[in-house]
Amino acid sequence: MSKLEESAAMLSFAAKFAKKMSSFYPLEVSNIDKLTPNSVAVSLQIPAEHREAFRFDAGQYITIRHKNGDSEIRRAYSISSAPRKEELTIGIKKVKGGTFSVYANEQLQTGDVLEVMPPEGRFVLKPDSKYKNVLAFAAGSGITPIMSILRTALQDRQDLNFVLVFGNQNREETMFYKDLQDLKEKYNDRFHLYHLFSRNQESDSLFGRIENSTVNYVLRNKHKSVDFDAAYLCGPLPMIDAVRDSLKANGMTEDRIFHELFTEPEAEASSETPLEGTTRLEVTLDDEIHQLEMDQKSLVLDVVLNAKIDAPYSCQGGVCSTCIARVTEGSAHMEKNQILTDSELQEGFILTCQAHPTSAVLKIDYDDV
Incomplete structure (x- = not known):
């Protein structure tokens, strides 16, 4: 292998590894601004060692993991600041009956540390855009x-x-x-x-x-x-x-x-035949393969998480694209889809938080996205 080919292979591996990572990083709250009576702008300091992981395109979002008693919740919040190396800012509007949004508006303080997943999302302005x-x-x-x-x-x-x-x-x-x-x-x-x-x-x-x-x-x-x-x-x-x-x-x-x-749409009535029976589910994540059995009435992501497999996810409502995976064998039906394009559906991508198996065998790959 030539030096050029070796370099390209290393870059390809690094890019693939970066896509697979769903790790959370501790980020300190550097500032909280009161935007309205019911919303705040929360700025997070990015340590030098994590700045590469938190590079983002304008329009992307982060996922925050928060402990609420014995349970864990994850919430996705879009970044409101322009891309910078040292800091990013998100806007959080208090939602009636919400958990983290109420906490962020009423209890979160400068100096607190939040667990944050690196930026994701495709609603972006590309840096090389030629728009006028x-x-x-x-x-x-x-x-x-x-x-x-x-x-x-x-x-x-x-x-x-x-x-x-x-x-x-x-x-x-x-x-x-x-x-x-x-x-x-x-x-x-x-x-x-x-x-x-x-x-x-x-x-x-x-x-x-x-x-x-x-x-x-x-x-x-x-x-x-x-x-x-x-x-x-x-x-x-x-x-x-x-x-x-x-x-x-x-x-x-x-x-x-x-x-x-920015709101979860109502579930659409399915025109498909009611799901029944079981499916053998094969999950590829971080180069590991997991074999599961699941009821076709269940959602793929729910089954994966219940099996203690650390798959990426955030909203669990079909609004973000964190839980995307590629179907490599079999078929699945999504309850909702307001994110994936027709071409992405043709390539086999699904939102696992919305997907039910419709075949006896379903193989999905979280790495190949």
């Missing part, structure tokens, strides 16, 4: 990954124009309101910001929710001469569906529209 005009629609806490994309785009690209439409109930509950106003003032020739408030009618803002008429207002009125290269949508599913349909009706192709859910 970017459009974004966010609702509520869906602004969090958009903030990272926005900050990165404006800082790194002097020739890029960014239009953001941001919906909330009122100004008081608007996450990152001051940050957005500061960015608007700093980049007033390249950043166009439209606030929508559904409960209060305020000056310098639109009234209502993000819907078809909002998209038409932006595309046909305010920016009718602009050809947008990409649109980023983040928020609840009804908003995403409405905006995506409107963008397509205005001529934007599907491959230029990117979205990420």
Whole structure:
């Protein structure tokens, strides 16, 4: 093997190993900012020895593991800061009845240490992007990954124009309101910001929710001469569906529209034959093979975790992509899928937290993703 081939092989192995790792790292809370009465921005210090593991593209998320009594919970939070080596920031909105979100807003303190999985996610602005005009629609806490994309785009690209439409109930509950106003003032020739408030009618803002008429207002009125290269949508599913349909009706192709859910969609009724029987499940993880038996009514990830196999996962609701694996033999049906594309489904990828086996044998590979 030549030196060049040897180097390429080492890089390939390193990349594969990095993808497989689902380890958690202790990160110290360096700062907590109160964004609204019900949300905080939490900054985490990244030690020098972990900085390579925590490199990220704008728009990605981290997973936090937290002990709640005798049980363990995992929560995914998008990074709101632009990529930096020393620190990253996430936005956490308090959810009524929530566990970690309430803890983060009411008890978490500077100096506390959180267990954090390295960044993941494909709702990103690539560093080598050639975009000239970017459009974004966010609702509520869906602004969090958009903030990272926005900050990165404006800082790194002097020739890029960014239009953001941001919906909330009122100004008081608007996450990152001051940050957005500061960015608007700093980049007033390249950043166009439209606030929508559904409960209060305020000056310098639109009234209502993000819907078809909002998209038409932006595309046909305010920016009718602009050809947008990409649109980023983040928020609840009804908003995403409405905006995506409107963008397509205005001529934007599907491959230029990117979205990420910030609420878990309702389970769709399955048109498949009711699942019954058992499946022999083979799981490949970190180059180890595990053999299991499972009921087809069970979810693959539940069975894997119950067998004490440390598979990667986070939301367990089909909203993130942490638990993705490739089917190498057999078949599976997912209850929900708002993340994987048609081409990824054709390649055999599944969200294991949503997947039921539909064959006598199912082989999945967490490493080959």
